[in-house]
Amino acid sequence: MYVIKTEVTDVNARSWTFEGQKTMYGGKHIRKGDTIFVFASENEGGPGLIAVGTIYSAEINPRKPGVGRQTPRVSITVRCTVRATRRFGRSELKPFNEWNDGRPETELNFKFYRQATNKIGGISAEAAAFLQGFMQQ
Numbered sequence: 001m002y003v004i005k006t007e008v009t010d011v012n013a014r015s016w017t018f019e020g021q022k023t024m025y026g027g028k029h030i031r032k033g034d035t036i037f038v039f040a041s042e043n044e045g046g047p048g049l050i051a052v053g054t055i056y057s058a059e060i061n062p063r064k065p066g067v068g069r070q071t072p073r074v075s076i077t078v079r080c081t082v083r084a085t086r087r088f089g090r091s092e093l094k095p096f097n098e099w100n101d102g103r104p105e106t107e108l109n110f111k112f113y114r115q116a117t118n119k120i121g122g123i124s125a126e127a128a129a130f131l132q133g134f135m136q137q
Contacts, residue, residue: 008040026122048089104130
């Protein structure tokens with residue numbers, strides 16, 4: 001399971017294409033058919049968690065020649081499968097900062113809000129189950 005936090009121009013779209021997204025926490029292993037939770041980044045005016053979807057396509061972006069250290073980047077297309085039913089984002093996760101407490105909220109805060117950068121990253125089964133609770137049933 002994966003999470004993407006990035007700018008989303010149309011939160012109500014049925015699908016999204018995200019080009020050249022930074023990857024961390026195993027995000028470079030994302031493949032077609034994987035499940036991903038989509039967060040519209042609050043840094044770009046988004047509301048936080050908006051949906052869960054399925055990866056329709058995933059392409060690893062080639063590294064730039066002559067640049068030593070590079071964060072792997074991927075381009076993905078996501079088809080929305082379920083919309084979030086209530087708000088969940090940075091302000092809800094901010095209190096969860098005891099990095100070793102094992103809570104799914106803390107994992108999400110650590111991976112996606114400790115640094116302001118947008119990214120794709122892998123999450124645990126516990127964090128995915130937690131986020132599923134915000135989706136329409």
